């Protein structure tokens with residue numbers, strides 16, 4: 001794959017961006033009474049309204065041309081078929097296989113039917129969850145389990161945590177699920193403070209079983225267990241692992257039958273659908289976990305089969321490139337108007353930024369355009385009293401995805417109508433803005449003097465014409481939450497494909513890990529630091545002085 005910047009559609013879009021610079025979205029609505037209807041598509045329980053974008057028919061047709069010129073159809077097919085599209089690691093990328101095992105008999109990767117492995121792992125998960133939920137699984141003193149602590153970081157943490165939290169209303173068992181990720185000792189200390197080692201099971205989730213934070217926390221958990229009366233020979237009753245490195249998990253002391261497999265064809269940030277999702281299954285039950293998989297499968301099927309111009313992930317991905325590469329938008333906000341989904345931006349942030357934060361094309365050459373934007377956001381309406389000011393009046397263009405359910409799990413008085421009204425009105429306000437004349441009239445009507453109007457009115461002007469997507473679903477269910485996350489996974493892939501980058505490696509995080517080890521050695525020994533820069537030397541000395 002080479003740079004897309006030389007493609008005819010890219011050049012045409014560059015010119016078209018100039019044509020669009022004076023076009024107002026509000027005018028596009030005035031000119032076409034069917035705009036909203038035309039620019040709304042549905043799939044897998046979600047409806048995307050993308051009519052509030054700086055896009056007219058020509059924009060969409062050029063973006064479509066770009067998708068064709070980059071070979072989007074073949075790229076999608078290649079991913080689903082197990083082609084080794086993660087070229088720097090020579091790996092297939094098959095998180096989609098994790099949700100297809102009920103619908104397809106076989107999918108061969110290097111002479112192995114990966115779907116058979118997926119099915120057998122799901123069975124192993126089912127047994128584990130059933131044993132915990134029915135009290136068949138007992139701790140060392142023969143008590144049933146009350147708490148499961150998942151220890152993992154990055155993709156082995158965010159996806160499971162976000163989905164388990166999103167599906168809180170579906171919590172099935174009396175078992176509470178907790179997550180520990182940070183190497184900061186405060187994380188595990190706070191999680192263990194009220195837990196009982198007799199009734200707690202730890203799941204160590206690490207594809208590599210070599211991640212510093214996870215190993216430290218796993219050791220801290222085992223120390224806590226032993227310190228508080230847990231017998232060494234019964235550690236296996238309190239520890240399970242999810243890993244592709246069985247040897248290291250066994251070395252840690254985990255019984256082989258309590259180790260759930262992972263495969264190199266699943267990237268960490270795409271792994272919640274594998275046994276890495278075990279904490280989700282413990283929290284909401286296996287049936288609901290299967291519904292999460294099914295929702296994702298529905299989105300996969302849509303992504304694979306729908307025409308590009310009716311394809312949710314493709315449309316969202318193409319519009320994302322339109323803003324990142326042609327409008328110089330540096331970030332993209334996700335704002336779920338759903339309390340349970342408040343941590344979604346953190347998961348999508350990892351998914352997208354670890355995938356598309358790249359500066360090299362697949363063939364190794366430097367990219368010639370900006371790639372992945374900064375993904376951020378948080379729950380509405382909270383953000384309206386914080387960062388929405390910048391969305392409305394700041395100097396930067398920030399495209400927004402508003403995400404909301406039509407129905408609430410917790411109908412409290414009129415709260416949901418207010419919540420939903422705020423979601424819609426934010427998208428509307430971003431688009432229409434407020435002119436100087438409107439601001440002046442508003443002040444005049446409120447009785448302000450002409451001097452006051454002159455002083456204040458400019459500050460009330462909101463330029464508007466700021467783009468957003470609105471994603472609606474009837475209710476946040478296991479199926480729709482699964483479909484939503486799959487939608488963002490595919491959107492990430494679409495953007496990476498257009499930019500010509502490999503969205504499935506993450507070499508950038510390695511340097512920090514290596515340097516971290518070096519600094520750790522210096523903090524904990526009497527090394528000669530005189531060759532380091534003066535700043536790092538002083539900071540090391542500050543730490544050392546504080547330990548005495």
Ligand code: F6P
Nearest residue numbers: 154155156206207208211268509
């Ligand atoms: O450092 C980044 C990363 O490799 C992520 O991609 C991954 O999800 C995370 O670390 C955790 O890795 P593991 O599951 O191997 O512990």
